[in-house]
Amino acid sequence: MGDKIAVIYKSKYGTTKRYAGWIALKLGADLYELSDIRTKDLDKYNTVIYGGPLYVGKIKGVDFIIKNYEKLLNKNLIVFTVGMESYSEECRNKIIKNNFEGERIDKIDLYHFKGAFSYKELGIIHKAMMKFMKKNLEAKGIRDLTEDDKNLLKGFESSVDLSDKKYINNLIDHVYSINK
Known part of the structure; x- marks a missing residue:
């Protein structure tokens, strides 16, 4: 090339x-x-x-x-x-x-x-933003969660690398x- x-x-x-x-x-x-x-x-x-x-x-x-x-x-x-x-x-x-x-x-x-997403690895500002997002996702109810939502929620417990x-x-x- x-x-x-x-x-x-x-x-x-x-x-x-x-x-x-x-x-x-x-x-x-x-x-x-x-x-x-x-x-x-x-x-x-x-x-x-x-x-x-x-x-x-x-x-x-x-x-x-x-x-x-x-x-x-x-x-x-x-x-x-x-x-x-x-x-x-x-x-x-x-x-x-x-x-x-x-x-x-x-x-x-x-x-x-x-x-990829791992809550534990985030800086303090990103942790605050993600806590807010987690609260919104948890309010949705399991049936309304998309695959993306589920992957994000997994990242609060352990690393998710897609x-x-x-x-x-x-x-x-x-x-x-x-x-x-």
Whole structure:
């Protein structure tokens, strides 16, 4: 592949970093943690892939994409998110609304991968947010819980890791298709 590719990620608990590593390895791309890349570094890439975890619908570190949006407009821009929610059209629309309103979303290819959750590993702010979410889930009643809800509740007792290398296949195929 003649295209120069950068995979940039922001990760709090490690799952996004794992996905970014798998993607970079598969594509022979340069891999950067968000704090290690500068705007001027973007010039040498034709394809930029950004990955971040979802927290309350917001992509961690997405400000980098927004801030550099004009510079990225003439590049292949792919964003992947990592979270516990299953990907659906509703999920996609929420991600776009919460993160890219006003931006030309037609220039951004968006992917979502299943993540991991362990309440015990969370920082104090995330623990507080998750306690609130747990309370809401428990109020639903067992019949109304989705598979995503059940996985989240499991994460309060023990680690739940739904990450899988197979989730990156569509993104990889897409990159190959745009770089033929």
